[in-house]
Amino acid sequence: MTVSSLARPEPPLERYAEAKLPTPHGLFQLRVYREPATGLEHVALFHGTLTGAEDVLVRVHSECLTGEVLHSLRCDCREQLELALERVGAAECGVVLYLRQEGRGIGLGNKVRAYALQDEGMDTVDANRALGFPDDARDYAIAAHMLRDLGVQSVRLLTNNPDKVTGLQRLGVRVNERLPHTVPSHELNRGYMDAKRVRMGHDFPTDL
Secondary structure (H helix, E strand, C coil), rough: EECCCCCCCCCEEEEEEEEEEEECCCCEEEEEHHHHCCCCCEEEEECCCCCCCCCCEEEECCHHHHHHHCCCCCHHHHHHHHHHHHHHHHHCCCEEEEECHHHHHHCHHHHHHHHHHHHHHCCCCCCCCCCCCCCCCCCCCCEEEEEEHHHCCCCEEECCCHHHHHHHHCCCEEEEEEECCCCCCCCCCCHHHHHHHHCCCCCCCCCC
16 A cells, blocks of 8 residues: 655655554554665554544654664663653554654764764764764654554644654644653763754753
8 A cells, every 4th residue: 555645745655564562561553664665664653543533642753773772872762762652652542653764864874973973072963964964864754644644633742853843744744732752861861962952952951
């Protein structure tokens, strides 16, 4: 099945596979979407009745192999994903969209190259720019397509990033509320989180 676009005809997506997924945060339905042009596979984890639903609790989360699989302490991605599963699992219905956009869209290898520049003293923004990339190269068209296919009419979005709200709205997603989604910082990721807040406009307290 090809998923039609909310606001533009591309990228096409195929519903590729689906099964139940028991987790510590409850039983989810796991649906895999595939981009035929690239072979990339994106995931929707959801529960409850979504077709025609308003104000669905949604987290749009981008892949972070270093944080989520290797437990890197340079970022807060693993903790944010865990918190999203907990909050969505406790809601009457909800969705976690897991997008294959490693390194804010620049890919794993380039993210590690950016890490090397950060080791020399750059912050996450300047490291991306030094490599010729924008501060944030993510595209939320995939998320908009997935929400449409799930039948979601409007969302309450778990994010600290106002640009994510704007990006989804431009693609036709009705974001009726933005809910803060914060986790505590620590010594090894505080500089990264400060850069997100000060230089990228992410909205979370300074005392985390």
